[in-house]
Amino acid sequence: MSILRFHAIKESLAYKYVKIEEKERRSDLFGKNVFNENTMRQYLTKDAFMGVINAIQHGKKIDRNIADQVASSMKDWALSKGVTHYTHWFQPLTGITAEKHDAFFETVGNGMAIEKFGGDQLVQQEPDASSFPSGGIRNTFEARGYTAWDPTSPAFIYETTLCIPTIFVAYTGEALDYKTPLLRALNAVDNAATEVCKYFDKNVKKVTSSLGWEQEYFLIDKLLAASRPDIMLTGRTLLGHSSAKGQQLDDHYFGAIPRRALNFMRDLETECMLLGIPAKTRHNEVAPNQFELAPIYEEANLAVDHNSLLMDVMGRVASRHNFKVLFHEKPFVNMNGSGKHNNWSLSTDTGVNLLGPGKTPMSNLQFLTFFINTIKAVHEHEELLRAAIATASNEHRLGAGEAPPAIISVFIGKQLTKVLEELEGVTKGKLSPQEKTDLKLNVVGKIPDVLLDNTDRNRTSPFAFTGNKFEFRAVGSTANCGNPMTILNTIVAKQLKDFKVEVDTLIENKGLKKDEAIFNVIREYIKSCRNILFEGNGYGEAWEKEAKKRGLSNHKTTPEALKAKMSKKTIDLFEEMNVMSRIETQARYDIELESYIKHIQIESRVLGDIARNHVVPTAVKYQNILIENVKGLKEIFEADYKALAKEQISLIKAISKHIEGINTNVTKMTNERKKLNTLADNEKKAHGYCNDVKPIFNDIRYHCDKLELLVDDEIWPLTKYRELLFTR
Known part of the structure; x- marks a missing residue:
């Protein structure tokens, strides 16, 4: 073999396995480097603490005096941990995170210096907006842009720098990042879902969108990767004949984790614990040298931040272990690619998972309301949902190797399909000729108590119900989760808003009781969106033909899929839900095309x-x-x-x-x-x-x-x- 290959393999095989010792329990490590609620209680005054909590929980604005107190306390905490710099950490539309480090250090004259960090520096900074993708919103001669503190995502310390999660907007106010539209979408779904929840529980004051992502990735020896210009410059192999042995023996999936990879994982998980990323699961994936990390579910905005942070951390930890981590959706031909399944649900401030079936008819009716409205939202906006995962790299993955196809459909399993079919046929309180019920709707008590094991899994489904959540499986491994989560929460918010109007109209104009009105509306939804439901093989040619008959889109290429983002329907949707203006939508379309x-x-x-x-x-x-x-x-x-x-x-x-x-x-x-x-x-x-x-x-x-x-x-x-x- 060539000298370069020989030395790369020789060095790789000579790698010394260093045993990673975990001296502290993970529960003790968790959040040590995060300015979280525990830390705030120690460092903030009562007024400052309540100011931040009110901002997080109720969206109240933090006044200047509180901001100064928070900044001072953050600085003291950071200095106690050996931190020298701070940065506004944000997620521009480049697909990676951005940061500019400033020292706490300030001179005060007479050869004296102090560490300084005030409310001004905490709340707002000014990076160059023209140097990031803006879709024409900002020109080179119009460089001003602002980062602004997001108190709902706690500051953290990474490698001697205090990182403050922020939004990033243009001087003229338009969003130039993933976080800003996501926060707006989360607010929209909170408002819409809370209003619908009041049909079932007047005590609900807030609904939170939760996200549990599953990050798949490849680990390749750093020196071997460096010998491949295509891997180093594009993240994938542009050529290379398949190995005689690949994944065909199914001997890697869930197998014993190779020791070197395990050392990397343990080191990575320690970093995750310190940063408050609740890493829970690790395992071998299907392809050789492919792995997965999954955390415990979190509030969607925080989960998006944690995934973006994790991808940064993974690269640095991998380098310490002489690895290069590949996030590309299809780095090797004829083998499984990598996805980032987005597991999504909605929960109330009273502790109820709105996509978790309850044990009583009324809680089942609440479940059905949110379950069917979500399906309806996907049916109405399937092209937009496809556009949410359209990238040059994900284009290689969709439709092969257990990845979903480009056709968006919803899998709910045989048992729930049967439930919906029965509900669709109910008239005047009759479930079947043999069984009668009143309009307290014991009919919906037909749902099994536990659906987790009653719902099969369909690896080819892009959007599947998995017992108490929906899994958006089509999201690619390089993606910033903020984009698909913005779109999913927006379309569900719009659907819930429309649903409430329909129910209220039936109550006010038709004199129906609340439960009866709800049931009538969701029953019509079942009829109207059955075309989006599909239980079979998503790879088959038969499904492509069937999907076409059903009127479902099949946009196999990214330029074709992205067009949905500029339709009148999409622009009106984002403007109505106050998620993005026409200018912001156009800018994102231009950026993604470019x-x-x-x-x-x-x-x-x-x-x-x-x-x-x-x-x-x-x-x-x-x-x-x-x-x-x-x-x-x-x-x-x-x-x-x-x-x-x-x-x-x-x-x-x-x-x-x-x-x-x-x-x-x-x-x-x-x-x-x-x-x-x-x-x-x-x-x-x-x-x-x-x-x-x-x-x-x-x-x-x-x-x-x-x-x-x-x-x-x-x-x-x-x-x-x-x-x-x-x-x-």
Whole structure:
């Protein structure tokens, strides 16, 4: 093998396993580096503490005096832990987090200095808004933008820096991040759901959206990854022949965690505990060197922050263990990709999970109300939900290797399907000819007490009910959860708002009792949204045909899927629910199109470089060795050399064919790219990169991967799949 590959594998195998010792219980470590409620009780005055709690629980504004007290206490706490700097930590539309560190240090004259941090620095900062994606909201000569403290997500300390979670908005007020629209969506669903909850319990004052994400990822040796330009620059392998052994034996999933990976996990989980990230589950995933981490459920805004923070922390901890962590949705062909399942539910401040069936008819009616309204919301906005998970990287994953297809459908299981079918047929209080009921609706008591084990799992479903929550399985592993959570909470809020109007109309205009009105509305919803319900194989061609008959969209590419974000229906939805203005919606659409173009553009350039500067020269080198071999045979055996050199000559021809295939297609790809780069219209450019540039990747890869099998392993320059996936 090549010298680079040899040394990378040698160093990888020489990795010294360091036993990670956990000297403290995790419960004792949890939140030690977080300015959480416990810490605030120790450091804040009563007035300051109540000011922050009221902001968190009731959305009340924190006045300047309180902000100064909080800032002073944060500083004292941070200094006691050896912190030197602070930063406003935010999530711009780049897909990664951002931070600018400032020291507490201030000079006061006469050679004196102090540590200073006041309310002004806590509440607001001014980063350069023109240097982040803005979709045209900000120009280079209009650089002003603001980060503003989000008190609902606690500050934390990471690597000697006090990190303050913030929103990020333009000077003109538009959101330039994922957090701002999410907070608005959470407020919308809180208001709408609380109003509906009052039908069942007048004491409900707040409804909280909860999220439990499941982060899948690959761990690749750092040196082996560094030997692959495609992994380092795009996060995935743009070429490489499949290993003889991959995941076909199903021997990695839930298997014993490799010791080196386990050391990484234990170190990572310690960091998580200190940062208040409630990491709970770890296990091997299906593909070799693929793993998963899942936390305990949290309030959605905090859960989104924790996932973004986790991805940062994972990269740093992986580096300490000589790993590179890959979040790309499909880093290796012919193997499972990585998702980030978003498990979503709604809970009241009285402690009730609104998607958890109760043991009485009334609590079951409440469950059915939120359950069916969620299904109705997905049915009404399935294209928008598809757009929520549309990215260049997730495009590779959808529809293969246990990942959901591009068609959005809802899986609820046979038992609940039967329940809905029976409810749909109920008229005048009759469940069936044999059974009567009054309109206290004992009919809904037919729901089993425990649905957790009565609902099967469908790995091909993009949106599945799993007993007491919905699992949005189509979200990609690189995604910021804020985007899909903003859209899901918004469409549910809109649906609940409309539902309440319909119920109140029946009560006021038709004289129906409350329970009867609720039941009549949800029964009609069952009838109207049955097309979104699907229990079968999402990969089958039959489902594509059936989905088309049902009127469901099947947007397989990102540019096609993203169009839903600019429909009148979407713009009106976001404006009505006060989640995003038309300008903000347009900006996000433009940013996501541009991001798609740039991702494909970068991959195209990297692939062309590797193919021409790594693969072709190596193939020519090996071809020359074969040519010299044939010449030698001719010198020795003269007349018989053709028979003796038959295989070598065949190899020489095959190599020439693949070299020609590579050069022809790289030239074609480059010319297509140049042509598209002259376009000013990003929609046309995105479709061009999708339909004219990206398909050529497969042709180039085909020839490169064939050469990998033909060329001597001793000189092949790129680390192979078997080495990337099975060197541990």
